[in-house]
Amino acid sequence: MRQAVRTDDTLRALRGLLVFVVGVSSLGCAQSPTGPKGDPWRFLPGTVLPVSNPAFRGGRQCWVYLPPGYAQSDRRYPVLYLSDGEIAFDATYGMHVNRTCEDLIRRGEMAPIIVVAIESAGQRTYDYTPWPAYYWQPNGGGDLYLKAIRDTLKPEIDRRFRTRPEPENTAIAGSSLGGLIAVYAAYAYDSTFGRVAGFSPRGAVLSGYRMA
Numbered sequence: 001m002r003q004a005v006r007t008d009d010t011l012r013a014l015r016g017l018l019v020f021v022v023g024v025s026s027l028g029c030a031q032s033p034t035g036p037k038g039d040p041w042r043f044l045p046g047t048v049l050p051v052s053n054p055a056f057r058g059g060r061q062c063w064v065y066l067p068p069g070y071a072q073s074d075r076r077y078p079v080l081y082l083s084d085g086e087i088a089f090d091a092t093y094g095m096h097v098n099r100t101c102e103d104l105i106r107r108g109e110m111a112p113i114i115v116v117a118i119e120s121a122g123q124r125t126y127d128y129t130p131w132p133a134y135y136w137q138p139n140g141g142g143d144l145y146l147k148a149i150r151d152t153l154k155p156e157i158d159r160r161f162r163t164r165p166e167p168e169n170t171a172i173a174g175s176s177l178g179g180l181i182a183v184y185a186a187y188a189y190d191s192t193f194g195r196v197a198g199f200s201p202r203g204a205v206l207s208g209y210r211m212a
Contacts, residue, residue: 047071048089048098051116051160056152057127057145061119063089064161065098067112068105076162077114078169081149081193083128083178085117116157118149128177130184142181143188150192167194175199 047066052059063085067077082088088097097115104110120127123141130142149172158165172193174182179198186196 051156053152053156056156057121057123057148060121061085062153063117064157065089065101065115065117066161067101067114069112070114070162074162075112076164077112078171078195079114079116079154079157079161079163079165080171080173081154082115082117082172083120083174083181084124085119088115088117114157114161114163116153118153124177128174128181130181130188142184145181146185146189146192150189154192167191169194171195171197173197173199 047070049064049066051062051064056062065088069075070077082097088095090096097117101110101113101115105112123138125133126138126141127145128142129139132140154165154170157163163169167190170193172182172185173196174180175198182196183198185193186198
């Protein structure tokens with residue numbers, strides 16, 4: 001049975017993050033995004049830590065945003081897993097996740113949250129499509145991607161950081177193809193991801209056909 005939607009810190013945090021997730025829809029994420037040359041990771045306020053694990057998708061790079069006050073308390077936080085992580089914290093062409101979080105938290109419009117931004121590494125069409133789709137190549141690796149998050153990345157994040165690991169405190173979000181895999185995760189991996197935000201999902205992919 002699906003969990004009932006509740007008004008709690010996790011939902012407050014996810015609602016606040018809609019601001020930048022919706023915004024990224026305009027960034028042309030159907031293409032594999034990259035930062036500007038020369039200074040691609042000019043971070044704005046907030047604590048952002050690079051994390052990589054050789055066992056996760058061949059050492060796929062991730063970046064972890066820790067909310068204000070994390071180092072000064074023993075509080076545990078809900079977690080959002082975000083696709084297209086290479087543009088999440090890019091101050092020039094990216095989503096400005098850390099700055100947006102800081103602003104919303106400071107104004108009381110969002111509960112503090114940990115954000116795990118996962119690099120696409122040029123594999124968007126493969127990782128973010130749940131089924132074969134002839135018009136995107138390569139494709140159909142969505143289950144492998146989500147299982148890698150569930151079985152490898154999430155346990156490491158829960159071990160290294162003070163998370164609230166329950167499904168109702170674990171969200172996944174994305175835009176375009178990232179939105180597609182997020183929506184799929186809500187149904188196929190609801191024992192891991194209890195919250196989801198999928199924006200402008202790139203059509204529903206089923207047996208190679210695009211569904212409006």
